[in-house]
Amino acid sequence: MPSNAPLGTPTKVTQGSPTKGGIGESTLRPDGTLKVTGEFAYSSDMWHEDMLWGQILRSTVAHAEIVSIDTVEALKTPGVYAVMTYDDLPTxxxxxxxxIRDTPVLAHGKVRHHGEPVAIVAADHPETARRAAAKIKVEYRELPVITDESSATAPDAILIHEGRDDHHIGHVPHPxxxxxxxxxxxxxxxARERADFIVKGEYTFGMQDQAFLGPESGLAVPAEDGGVDLYIATQWLHSDLKQIAPVLGLPEDKVRMTLSGVGGAFGGREDLSMQIHACLLALRTxxxxxxxxxxxxxxxxxxHRHPAKLYYEHGATKDGKLTHLKARIVLDGGAYASASPAVVGNASSLGAGPYVVEDVDIEAIALYTNNPPCGAMRGFGAVQAxxxxxxxxxxxxxxVGMDRVAFRQLNAMEQGTLMPTGQVVDSPAPVAELLRRVQAMPMPPEQQWLTAGEAADVRQLPGGLSNTTHGEGVVRGVGYAVGIKNVGFSEGFDDYSTAKVRLEVVGGEPVAVVHTAMAEVGQGGVTVHAQIARTELGVTQVTIHPADTQVGSAGSTSASRQTYVTGGAVKNSCELxxxxxxxxxxxxxxxYHPAWATAELLLEGGKVVTDGGEVLAHLADVLEGETVEIEAEWRHRPTEAFDLHTGQGFGHVQYTFAAHRAxxxxxxxxxxxxxxxLACAQDVGKALNPLSVVGQIQGGTTQGLGVAVMEEIIVDPKTAKVRNPSFTDYLIPTILDTPTIPVDVLELADDHAPYGLRGIGEAPTLSSTPAVLAAIRNATGLELNRTPVRPEHLTGT
Known part of the structure; x- marks a missing residue:
């Protein structure tokens, strides 16, 4: 850490306990107490005694030509050190x-969405920076806004990005x-001719915000070598690095990044936010x-999460077997590409769900519009489908006249099923069993809002403490849903992670140090890494080194992949x-040394191994005066890109499943x-930390509840402006909205994965939303083909 490191920089966290604390145990999070007590250092807590504050000026319109930018008054403001626009960028x-590198660091020529960065300011106080930014005068000439498919693909439509030359342009019907x-x-x-029953539906999925509690923040510190040290909350340090360094005109080794405390992510930190802006201002001043x-x-x-229009047609025989699926999925990507291509791949390849259907025709597209940019969010395209x-x-x-759960079970995929992409599901796919388990869970009692004296407890009723009803007109509904989600990066992406593990003796006791670039965003990876090291090395004390770019890439903390891939890298390095x-x-x-008494040393092909993976009982003796350190990569089996005409291909490395009853x-x-x-049954392959597994399932379930009944970013269709950018108007579930979430964890090992595990964080986000909608439909008899459900959808007002 450089001598001018900011106060509040994350410190090394050492885990250790009298018990082994290895794989399969519910060990506690090392950062849990600090977060609960408010002592944890988040990126917004970073401090440097002589630091400046940065501020971004954003566009007030969604689509317009920039006629002029006047920064004179802002520069005259006392306390202002720098004002930068597009023309001041160094390379x-x-x-x-x-x-697709289509996002400008600062707007040039025109703005494409409401809130696009236009200029940046550095000042000695945050209020001074805000006031100075407000003094920048930007003259706009407004243009018509593109807000939906019809306006985006019309023959005379204005192009959001003129002169596109990215690799997708050759296979899309419109720029x-x-x-x-x-x-x-x-x-x-x-297949349609063989169907005895055909149903069609048109569905609308609203724009959801990740709503992480820690807003974007970070600190850039200029270094003596002309480089910069960036302390940042992100999901992927090395991806950020590859985007930041070229803009700054610096080699990657002069942009040193350290992960700061992350207050949630859920996909919203995969893209850059203020990283480049902070670095530019630091290097300028x-x-x-x-x-x-x-x-x-x-x-x-x-x-944000892509809003979507989905058009579906299914057929079935009179005995309930699916005959075909025809679907069209239209995702609104907003003004810039972000992760839209990958979201399209997920939505299309998983668009048939966890069911056996032989004849399939699915099309998924993502649009460029003047709506807010959309990209990664927990579930990543599979949620909408x-x-x-x-x-x-x-x-x-x-x-057909069948029970809804029985119908799903009749058509449920299993191990050996052929996906619509032609890929064989070669690990357990217990879809029918998960439905059986969740259906078998005890039902909550009826009218539990009645007290012993038969008086209504309004806290348990719809409307809660607002005291809107005492039980009149209240009806119950039950609904089921099940979903399929991929794990890891797909479609031929070189998905790998790196881990450096050091074993040494400190104070007479062997200690393992695990160093990765994994972004700990709340998922509990730091806990699991220590558990893996204890299991593989037989040590008690494990130190988790702060994540930074001084070790190889760990990829993104997304796609439910980190325990699988970075956990695999830690396991691999520990084994070496x-x-x-x-x-x-x-x-x-x-x-014949006593250290071998429990290890049962064997030699195979000149390689030292132990049965059962057990490690020496006398590590301190062996390591005395020695340090063993290895940095190694780990890759899962390769995937391949989907054919651009048929969608066939081994596109996903692993599938994960969850079922809900609402x-x-x-x-x-x-x-x-x-x-x-919201009862859930989920196959996790192997629960490395059972307590953390249940927490992840309950968290994903709650986010699915949010988009079912309350969460939606409202964009004005005439102006493409966001109408509710605050937690006053954008509602997220609180503890008062969160129901009981019993969880049944099934462990069917995937032989291709470390410890047989499956990624778990995203799957419950899929099925919780449609389960809630199904239950509301069951209660009301209404069709309800959009999320979120609002009161007017239920009353017709």
Whole structure:
């Protein structure tokens, strides 16, 4: 850590306990107490005694030519050190992006969405920076806004990005389409003729915000070598680095990044926010620069979940077997590409759900519009599709005359099923069993809002403490849903992670140090890494080194991949360290030293191994005066890109499944909903930390509840302006809204994964939303084909 490191920089966290604390145990989080007590250092807590504060001026319109920018008055403001616009950028590289570099660091020529960065200011106080930014005069010439598919793909549509030359342009029918992916297998037209029942549906999925509690923030510190040290809350340090360095005109080794405390992410920190802006101002002024978004600005400073229109047709025989699926999924990507191509790939390839259907024709596209940019969010394209196909399953079951759960079980995929992409599901796929388990869970009691004296406890009723009803017009509904989600990066992406593990003796006791670039965003990876090291090395004390770019990439904390991939890298590095230590011990003491008593040393092909993976009992003796350190990468089996015409290909490395049963009570007169229970059954392969597993499932379930009944970013269709950028108007579930969430964890090992585990964080976000909608439909008899459900949808007002 450099001598001018800011106060509040994350410190090393050492885990240790008298018990082993290895894989399969519910060890506690090392950061848990600090977070609960408010002592944890988040990125917004970073401090440097001579730092400046950065502020971003954002566009007040969604689509316009920039006629002029006048910064004179801002520069005259006392306390202002720098004002920068597009013309002040230091290199010819002025754009960035996850896949397509279409996002300008600062707007040039025109703005494409409400809230786009136009200029940046550095001042000696945050209020001074804000006042100075407000003095910048920007003259706009407004342009027509593109807000939906019809306006985006019209023959005379204004192009959001003129002169596109990215690799997707050759296979899209219009330049305002970011990406298109069809999935075609079999013959849908012939299969339709065999169907005894056909159901169709049009579904609308609202724009959801990640709503992480820690807004975007970070601190850039200029270094003596002309580089910069950036302390930042992010999901992917090395991806940020590759986008930041070219804009700054610096080699990557001069942009040193350290992960600061992350207050949640859920996909919203995969894209850059203030990283480049802070670095630019720090290098321009020669002083550390801190930027912290307020909540209003945060709504404009990160991407959101893609809103979607989904058109589905399913057929079934009279005995309930699916005959075909034809679907079209239209995702609104907003002004910039972000992760839209990958979201399209997920939505299309998983668009049939966890069901056996031989004849499939799915098309998914993402649009460029002037709406807010959309990208990664927990569930990543599969959430929108699940909402539609699960509503279709209920409709079709009703048409056939079957129980809705039994209909799903009859058509459920299993190990060996062929996906619509032609990929064989080669690990357990217990879809029918998960449905059986969640259906078998005890039901919550009826009318539990009645007290012993038969008086209504309003806290348990729809509307809660607002005292809107005492039970009049309240009806109960029950709904089921199940979903399928991929794990890890897909479609041929080189998905790997790196871990450096060091084993040494400190104070007479062996200690393991684990160093990765994994972003700990709340998922508990730091806990699991220590558990893996204890299991593989037989040590008690494990230190987790702060994540930074001084070690190889760990990839993004997304796609439910970190325990799988970075956990695999930690396991791999520990195994290599163990082999080296055992060889060291053999050379030092021979094969009959007492350290071998429990290890049962074996030699295979000249390689030192132990049965059962157990490690030496006398590590301190073996390591005395020695340090063993190994940095190694780990990759899962390779995937391949989907064919751009048929969608065929081994696109995903692993699948994960969850099923939900929702129990709701609805006040049909007022349109108020209370979710009583959201029971979940999920296959996790292997629960490395059972307590953390349940917490992840409950967290994902609650986010699915949010988008079902309350969460939506409202964008004015005429102006493309965001109307509710605050937690006053954008509602997220609180503890009072969160129902009982019983969880049944199934462990069916995936032989291709470390310890047989499956990624778990995203799957419950899929099925919780359609389960809640199904329960509300069951209570009201209404079709309800959009999220979120609002009171007016239930009362017709």
């Amino acid at each position: 010819d590289v002025k754009n960035y992006g996850l896949e 305002n389409i970011v990406h298109r992916q069809p999935i075609v297998r079999g013959d849908v037209a012939s 020669g002083k550390p620069v801190k930027i912290v978004y307020n909540r209003f600005e945060s709504f404009f400073g990160h991407v 699940c909402f539609a196909y699960e509503a279709q399953m209920d409709k079709l079951a009703d048409e 360290v163990r082999e080296k230590v055992l060889e060291l011990g053999r050379r030092k003491f021979g094969t 129990v709701v009570e609805v006040d049909t007169e007022l349109g108020l909903v209370k979710v009583i229970e």
